[in-house]
Amino acid sequence: MIEIDSIVKTYEGVPVVDAVSMTIQPHTICAVVGTSGSGKTTLLRMINRLVTPTSGTIRIDGEDIRGIRPYELRRRIGYAIQGHGLFPHWTVAQNIGAVPRLLKWSKADISARINELLELFQLDPSQYRDRFPSELSGGQQQRVGVARALAARPNILLMDEPFGALDPVIRAKAQEDLVAIQQRFGTTVVLVTHDMEEAIYLGHNIAVMDAGKLLQFAPPKQVIGRPATPFVQELIGTSERPFRLLSLSKIADHLEDGDADGDPLPATATLRDAYSELLWSGRSAAPVEKDGRLVGRVSLDALARLAARPQ
Numbered sequence: 001m002i003e004i005d006s007i008v009k010t011y012e013g014v015p016v017v018d019a020v021s022m023t024i025q026p027h028t029i030c031a032v033v034g035t036s037g038s039g040k041t042t043l044l045r046m047i048n049r050l051v052t053p054t055s056g057t058i059r060i061d062g063e064d065i066r067g068i069r070p071y072e073l074r075r076r077i078g079y080a081i082q083g084h085g086l087f088p089h090w091t092v093a094q095n096i097g098a099v100p101r102l103l104k105w106s107k108a109d110i111s112a113r114i115n116e117l118l119e120l121f122q123l124d125p126s127q128y129r130d131r132f133p134s135e136l137s138g139g140q141q142q143r144v145g146v147a148r149a150l151a152a153r154p155n156i157l158l159m160d161e162p163f164g165a166l167d168p169v170i171r172a173k174a175q176e177d178l179v180a181i182q183q184r185f186g187t188t189v190v191l192v193t194h195d196m197e198e199a200i201y202l203g204h205n206i207a208v209m210d211a212g213k214l215l216q217f218a219p220p221k222q223v224i225g226r227p228a229t230p231f232v233q234e235l236i237g238t239s240e241r242p243f244r245l246l247s248l249s250k251i252a253d254h255l256e257d258g259d260a261d262g263d264p265l266p267a268t269a270t271l272r273d274a275y276s277e278l279l280w281s282g283r284s285a286a287p288v289e290k291d292g293r294l295v296g297r298v299s300l301d302a303l304a305r306l307a308a309r310p311q
């Protein structure tokens with residue numbers, strides 16, 4: 001658990017993070033969104049002591065981080081940034097092994113961990129271990145950057161616009177990877193992003209910042225349905241609200257009995273995908289399949305109800 005308590009950072013008397021308090025529960029993803037200059041990065045960097053707060057307290061699992069040695073904090077907290085931040089003259093293996101080496105893991109353990117992470121990110125170790133960052137694509141560099149942040153098995157992962165530089169297809173894949181990794185290891189993730197779509201897809205909770213203040217900290221459904229201020233509503237995008245709500249749930253969560261004509265949709269797809277597919281194929285309902293078996297249907301009527309403002 002990360003408890004942020006009345007944290008303030010001022011530069012030359014001007015607060016850039018202004019009395020922010022929030023509690024990030026273990027094993028959850030918190031997406032921090034807001035306009036440029038709203039204090040997101042400063043807030044994130046106070047969690048791993050790259051920035052020293054002017055006042056306030058941050059506790060990790062109940063322990064004030066001022067009492068944790070930076071060495072120890074680095075082990076507990078992974079850090080991945082936009083543009084990956086890899087050391088250009090180090091190989092992929094050297095980059096991923098950086099923190100375990102600092103922690104004096106054995107050579108064999110470091111090597112095994114590098115292979116494990118490369119395999120996790122679908123990069124064949126025999127092909128990629130000895131390459132330099134310049135010999136990788138942007139998406140591969142980004143994956144190595146996240147692998148490096150995860151190398152010492154941190155409980156907490158801080159990510160600052162980690163997918164910002166990626167094209168939409170690779171970005172979607174990177175987001176899926178993050179969800180899979182977070183679920184597998186139970187990592188607590190704090191992720192800064194400009195992209196509300198990304199925040200809604202990834203965040204168990206969304207923290208909305210503006211001019212250093214935390215305007216709302218709530219699950220996506222609540223931020224969409226009950227924005228705390230007009231600014232939050234604007235950030236969500238008024239015309240996007242119903243579609244954003246649909247994107248939060250899977251077809252499997254709202255299966256209807258009965259059948260329908262045409263190609264089936266996978267139960268794992270989102271309601272938004274279902275809505276789009278029904279409109280595109282001119283159908284009012286479609287069958288749904290799971291593991292190759294028809295399990296029910298999804299209809300436009302039901303989707304329209306689910307897209308309405310939550311009561």
Ligand SMILES: Nc1ncnc2c1ncn2[C@@H]1O[C@H](COP(=O)(O)OP(=O)(O)OP(=O)(O)O)[C@@H](O)[C@H]1O
Nearest residue numbers: 011016034035036037038039040041042043192194
């Ligand atoms: N070292 C510093 N000295 C003075 N001002 C700073 C410093 N670091 C950040 N700031 C200012 O603090 C404010 C918040 O910056 P921060 O990087 O936290 O915003 P952000 O929300 O992450 O922005 P972006 O989305 O553009 O990255 C900005 O106005 C910035 O200019």
